[in-house]
Amino acid sequence: RPIVDCRTANRTVSLPGLIDMHVHVRDPGATHKEDWASCTASAVAGGVTIVCAMPNTTPATVDNATMQTVRNRAATMARCDFALLAGATMLNAQSVKTIDGAVGLCMELDYATSHELRIEDLTVWMAHFENCPPNMPIVVRAESKTLAAVLMMAMMYDRAIHVCALSRREEIMVVREAKRRGAKVTCGVCPTHLFLVEDDIEKIGDKLCSIRPRLATSQDRQALWENIDIIDVFSSHHAPHTKEEKEKEAVPGYPGLETMLPLLLTAVNDGRLTIEDLVLRLHTNPRKIFGLAEQPDTFVEVDLDRTWEIPESLPHTKCDWTPFKGHKVRGAVSRVVIRGELVYLDGQVFSDPGSGKEMRVESSL
Amino acid sequence: RPIVDCRTANRTVSLPGLIDMHVHVRDPGATHKEDWASCTASAVAGGVTIVCAMPNTTPATVDNATMQTVRNRAATMARCDFALLAGATMLNAQSVKTIDGAVGLCMELDYATSHELRIEDLTVWMAHFENCPPNMPIVVRAESKTLAAVLMMAMMYDRAIHVCALSRREEIMVVREAKRRGAKVTCGVCPTHLFLVEDDIEKIGDKLCSIRPRLATSQDRQALWENIDIIDVFSSHHAPHTKEEKEKEAVPGYPGLETMLPLLLTAVNDGRLTIEDLVLRLHTNPRKIFGLAEQPDTFVEVDLDRTWEIPESLPHTKCDWTPFKGHKVRGAVSRVVIRGELVYLDGQVFSDPGSGKEMRVESSL
Ligand SMILES: [Zn+2]
Ligand SMILES: [Zn+2]
Ligand SMILES: [Zn+2]
Ligand SMILES: [Zn+2]
Ligand SMILES: [Zn+2]
Ligand SMILES: [Zn+2]
Ligand SMILES: [Zn+2]
Ligand SMILES: [Zn+2]
Numbered sequence: 001r002p003i004v005d006c007r008t009a010n011r012t013v014s015l016p017g018l019i020d021m022h023v024h025v026r027d028p029g030a031t032h033k034e035d036w037a038s039c040t041a042s043a044v045a046g047g048v049t050i051v052c053a054m055p056n057t058t059p060a061t062v063d064n065a066t067m068q069t070v071r072n073r074a075a076t077m078a079r080c081d082f083a084l085l086a087g088a089t090m091l092n093a094q095s096v097k098t099i100d101g102a103v104g105l106c107m108e109l110d111y112a113t114s115h116e117l118r119i120e121d122l123t124v125w126m127a128h129f130e131n132c133p134p135n136m137p138i139v140v141r142a143e144s145k146t147l148a149a150v151l152m153m154a155m156m157y158d159r160a161i162h163v164c165a166l167s168r169r170e171e172i173m174v175v176r177e178a179k180r181r182g183a184k185v186t187c188g189v190c191p192t193h194l195f196l197v198e199d200d201i202e203k204i205g206d207k208l209c210s211i212r213p214r215l216a217t218s219q220d221r222q223a224l225w226e227n228i229d230i231i232d233v234f235s236s237h238h239a240p241h242t243k244e245e246k247e248k249e250a251v252p253g254y255p256g257l258e259t260m261l262p263l264l265l266t267a268v269n270d271g272r273l274t275i276e277d278l279v280l281r282l283h284t285n286p287r288k289i290f291g292l293a294e295q296p297d298t299f300v301e302v303d304l305d306r307t308w309e310i311p312e313s314l315p316h317t318k319c320d321w322t323p324f325k326g327h328k329v330r331g332a333v334s335r336v337v338i339r340g341e342l343v344y345l346d347g348q349v350f351s352d353p354g355s356g357k358e359m360r361v362e363s364s365l
Numbered sequence: 366r367p368i369v370d371c372r373t374a375n376r377t378v379s380l381p382g383l384i385d386m387h388v389h390v391r392d393p394g395a396t397h398k399e400d401w402a403s404c405t406a407s408a409v410a411g412g413v414t415i416v417c418a419m420p421n422t423t424p425a426t427v428d429n430a431t432m433q434t435v436r437n438r439a440a441t442m443a444r445c446d447f448a449l450l451a452g453a454t455m456l457n458a459q460s461v462k463t464i465d466g467a468v469g470l471c472m473e474l475d476y477a478t479s480h481e482l483r484i485e486d487l488t489v490w491m492a493h494f495e496n497c498p499p500n501m502p503i504v505v506r507a508e509s510k511t512l513a514a515v516l517m518m519a520m521m522y523d524r525a526i527h528v529c530a531l532s533r534r535e536e537i538m539v540v541r542e543a544k545r546r547g548a549k550v551t552c553g554v555c556p557t558h559l560f561l562v563e564d565d566i567e568k569i570g571d572k573l574c575s576i577r578p579r580l581a582t583s584q585d586r587q588a589l590w591e592n593i594d595i596i597d598v599f600s601s602h603h604a605p606h607t608k609e610e611k612e613k614e615a616v617p618g619y620p621g622l623e624t625m626l627p628l629l630l631t632a633v634n635d636g637r638l639t640i641e642d643l644v645l646r647l648h649t650n651p652r653k654i655f656g657l658a659e660q661p662d663t664f665v666e667v668d669l670d671r672t673w674e675i676p677e678s679l680p681h682t683k684c685d686w687t688p689f690k691g692h693k694v695r696g697a698v699s700r701v702v703i704r705g706e707l708v709y710l711d712g713q714v715f716s717d718p719g720s721g722k723e724m725r726v727e728s729s730l
Contacts, residue, residue: 109510122513122535126542145474148487149510152517152539156546170487174517177491181521 001275002304010305013275017049017081017298017338019286020257021139021188022164022235025051027073029058034240034318036077037353042257042317044080044344044351046236047300047333050292050359051080055087055106056114062087067099071358078356079349080338083290085139087117093127097136101360103290104162105132109142109150111212111252125150129157135361137162137289143213147171151178151185160184162289165237167193167213169223176230186289188233188281189224191263192254196323197221204323208243210250225272233289234281236260240319258314259324265302265331291361301335308332316349366640367669375670378640382414382446382663382703384651385622386504386553387529387600390416392438394423399605399683401442402718407622407682409445409709409716411601412665412698415657415724416445420452420471421479427452432464436723443721444714445703446660450504452482458492462501466725468655469527470497474507474515476577476617490515494522500726502527502654508578512536516543516550525549527654530602532558532578534588541595551654553598553646554589556628557619561688562586569688572615573608576688590637598654599646601625605684620684624675628689630667630696656726666700673697681714 002011020043026034034042043051053070055061061070067084074082086092086102096105107128112118119125132138138161142150147163151174154161166172166189175187192211197218201209209215224231239253261282267273287294310324336344343351367376385408391399399407408416418435420426426435432449439447451457451467461470472493477483484490497503503526507515512528516539519526531537531554540552557576562583566574574580589596604618626647632638652659675689701709708716 122509122539125513126539144487145511145514148490148515148517149513152513152520152543155517155520156543156548174487174491178517178521183521 005303010303012334013302013304015047015275015279015300015302016283017295018047018261018282018300019050019052019292020048020236020238021052021233021286021289022237023051023053023257024056024239024253025053026240027057028069032318033242036074037079038316038318039238039257040079040082040356041349042238042314044336044349045316045333046257046259047261047302047336048257049080049295049298049300049336049338050083052083052085052103052290055085056108056117058114060087060114060116061085062089062092062116063095064099067102071101074356075354075358077353079351079353080343080356081295081359082356083292083359088119088128089116090119090121090124093124093131096128097131097133101358102136103292103359103361104137104139107138107140107150109140109146125153129153129159135291139164141165144168144170148174151183154185155183158184162186162188162233164188164235165190165193165213166224166231167216168220172223172227172230176227179230186232186285187230188235189231190235190237191256191260192237192323193221194224195263207250208246208321208323210246210252211254212252228273228277232281232285234260234264234278240317242319243321246321254323255314255317255319258316259310259322261302261333262310262329262331263324263327265304266329269304269330292359293362295339297340298338300333303332303334305330306332315347370668375668377699378667378669380412380640380644380665380667381648382660383412383626383647383665384415384417384657385413385601385603386417386598386651386654387602388416388418388622389421389604389618390418391605392422393434397683398607401439402444403681403683404603404622405444405447405721406714407603407679409701409714410681410698411622411624412626412667412701413622414445414660414663414665414701414703415448417448417450417468417655420450421473421482423479425452425479425481426450427454427457427481428460429464432467436466439721440719440723442718444716444718445708445721446724447721448655448657448724453484453493454481455484455486455489458489458496461493462496462498466723467501468657468724468726469502469504472503472505472515474505474511490518494518494524500656504529506530509533509535513539516548519550520548523549527551527553527598529553529600530555530558530578531589531596532581533585537588537592537595541592544595551597551650552595553600554596555600555602556621556625557602557688558586559589560628573611573686573688575611575615575617576619577617593638593642597646597650599625599629599643605682607684608686611686619688620679620682623679623681624687624689626667626698627675627694627696628692630669631694634669634695657724658727660704662705663703665698668697668699670695671697680712
C-alpha cells in the first residue's frame with residue numbers, strides 16, 4: 001500500500017481520518033492549559049480529524065446547559081471535527097440520556113479529577129447502567145478491581161461498555177477472558193503505557209510523570225503488547241497541564257495528540273504493528289463504538305520514513321513539555337485533509353477556528 | 366411450634382444444630398485469644414453445633430501440612446463438630462483443591478489479616494476460579510467495589526460463590542440485582558451489622574470498635590433489614606482479640622459466638638424475624654452451601670422469653686470483652702444435644718475436648 005515519494009524516496013501512506021476517543025480539551029475552565037483552537041491544532045498535527053472531548057471541564061459537562069457551553073466553545077474554535085461526551089454524576093442518572101448530542105456517557109470510577117464526576121456508590125453505577133440507552137455508549141475509566149467491578153455491571157445488565165486505558169497485565173487478562181466468554185466489552189490503551197514504564201520516572205522526573213493510570217512495570221507493558229489483538233482502540237488521553245503546574249502539584253496527565261501517531265508509526269517500522277492495526281484502532285473501531293458517520297473526503301497522509309527526535313514540547317499544543325522528549329521516532333504526519341479541505345501540511349495548520357463540525361451518533365443507530 | 370415451660374411459663378423452641386459459617390478459632394497461632402476448646406465451648410453456649418473454621422491461623426491453612434496441623438488441634442480439643450476451610454494465596458491456585466478435607470476455599474479480597482492470604486492480582490483470582498472444583502464452595506470476603514469485582518468473576522466463570530458479611534446498602538442492592546439476574550451468589554451478614562452502627566462507636570470506644578467490614582450507617586443497617594429476604598446466612602464472624610490488644614492496636618474483630626443467637630432471638634421477639642428465618646440462615650442454607658451431612662440427634666433448645674443483659678464479657682470465650690455489653694436481650698440457649706449427647710445445659714458446657722467430629726463435604730455431592 002505505501003507509495004514512494006519521488007523526491008525523498010520515503011514511503012508514504014494514506015490513512016482515513018483518525019478518531020481520538022479520549023481527549024481532555026480543558027475548555028471551558030482551564031484554557032491556559034489548552035483551548036479548543038490549540039487542542040484541535042494539536043489534533044490535526046497528529047493526524048486526528050475527530051476529537052472526542054471528555055466531560056471533566058469546569059464546569060463539568062453533565063447536563064444540557066454545560067453541554068451547550070462546550071458546544072458553543074467548540075463550534076467557534078475547533079479546527080477539526082469533534083464529538084462531545086457527557087459525564088456521569090451522583091445525581092444525573094435519570095437525566096443524562098436527555099443531554100442533546102452527547103455521543104457517550106463517561107464514568108470515571110477511580111480517580112475523578114472533578115469532584116462532581118466522582119461516583120462512589122454502586123447503586124449509582126447501577127442507576128446509570130439501568131438508565132443509559134443502548135445507543136449511548138458507556139465509556140469507563142476503571143483500573144484493577146474497579147475494572148472488574150464495572151465489568152460486573154456490564155455483564156449483569158448485558159450492556160456494552162468501553163474501558164479506557166488498560167495499563168496492567170491483570171487488566172488485559174481479565175478483559176481477554178471476559179471477551180472470550182461473551183461480555184460486551186471493548187478496550188483501549190494509551191500510547192503512554194505502550195511506550196513508557198515506571199523505570200522511566202527517574203529520567204523524566206517524579207512530578208512530571210504523574211499520570212492515571214500510573215506508569216506500570218515492563219512486565220505490564222509486555223502484556224499489553226502480547227495481547228494487542230484484543231485491544232480495540234488507541235487513544236491519546238491528551239491531558240495537558242503546564243510544566244509549572246506539574247512541577248508544583250504533580251497533577252496527573254500528559255499531552256499526547258502530537259506524539260501518538262509518530263510513536264505508533266515507529267512501532268509499525270519496528271514490525272510490532274501493521275498499518276491495518278492502526279487504522280482499526282484509530283478509525284474503524286472508535287467510529288463503530290460511538291456510532292459516528294464517516295467523514296467524507298477525509299484522509300491523513302503519513303511519511304513512514306521521516307525520522308525525528310521528539311522535542312521538549314510540541315509545536316501546536318499549549319502544553320510546554322512532553323514525557324516523550326528525546327524519543328527517536330520514524331514516521332510523521334505530512335498532510336491532513338478534512339471534507340476536501342487541506343487542514344495540515346508539513347508542520348503548518350491551515351484550518352480556521354470554527355471550521356470543525358460536531359459529529360453526533362448516526363441516526364441509523 | 367413453641368411449647369410452654371410448666372415451671373417458668375416461658376416459651377421453649379427446639380432448633381436444629383446451628384452452623385456458624387465464619388469463625389476465627391485463632392488456633393494454632395494465637396491461643397491466648399481463643400483455642401479449639403474455648404472456641405467450641407463458646408459455640409455450644411451459643412447454640413452452634415458446627416464451627417466452620419477460617420484459614421487465617423498462624424501458620425495460615427493453605428496446604429495439606431497446615432490443614433493437618435489444624436485438624437490435629439481440632440480433633441483433640443473441639444467440643445462440637447467442625448469443618449475446616451482452606452485459604453487462597455498468590456501461590457496455591459493449582460494445589461488448593463488437593464487439600465484433604467477442606468470444605469471450602471476462602472478468598473480474603475479486602476483486608477487479609479494474614480500476609481499470606483493477600484491476593485491482590487486479578488489473574489490470581491482468575492486462577493483460583495478456574496481451578497477450584499465445583500464441589501468446593503468459594504467463600505469471599507469482599508466489600509463495595511471489591512464485592513462487585515468478585516461477582517464479576519462468579520458471572521464470568523458461571524461459578525457459585527458465597528459472600529460473607531454484607532454491611533452496606535450498596536452491597537445488598539448489587540447482590541439483590543445479581544441474584545435477580547441469575548448470578549450464582551449467596552450472601553451472609555453478621556449480627557454486628559444488624560445490631561450496631563457507627564453511631565455506637567462513641568459509646569463502645571474507637572479502638573474496641575475496629576472491625577472489618579466497618580460499622581456502617583443506620584441507613585445501611587436499615588437496608589440490610591429491608592432486604593433480609595435475600596440474605597441467605599447469618600454467621601457470627603467470631604474474631605476474638607483481648608481487650609488489651611484492641612486498646613493497644615485496634616486490631617479488627619469482635620467475639621460473637623455467644624451473643625449471635627440471643628440477639629437474633631430478640632429480633633424474633635420484636636417481630637423482625639421468625640424462627641423459620643433463623644433456621645434457614647443458621648442451619649439449612651449453611652448446610653447446603655458447604656454440602657454438609659445432617660448431624661443426627663442434634664438439637665438446640667432455646668428459651669424465647671428469658672430476658673438478660675449482655676455482660677462485660679461472655680463466660681466461655683477467652684475474649685474478655687464484647688461490643689454488645691449492656692444490650693438487653695430476650696432469648697437464651699437452654700440445652701444443646703449433639704449426636705444424642707448433652708453438650709450444654711443452662712450455662713454449663715458438658716462436652717469434652719476431642720468429642721467434636723470433623724464434617725466433610727458429603728460424598729454424594
Ligand atoms: Zn478513553
Ligand atoms: Zn482521561
Ligand atoms: Zn472508515
Ligand atoms: Zn507538549
Ligand atoms: Zn463468612
Ligand atoms: Zn472473618
Ligand atoms: Zn436440617
Ligand atoms: Zn467476650
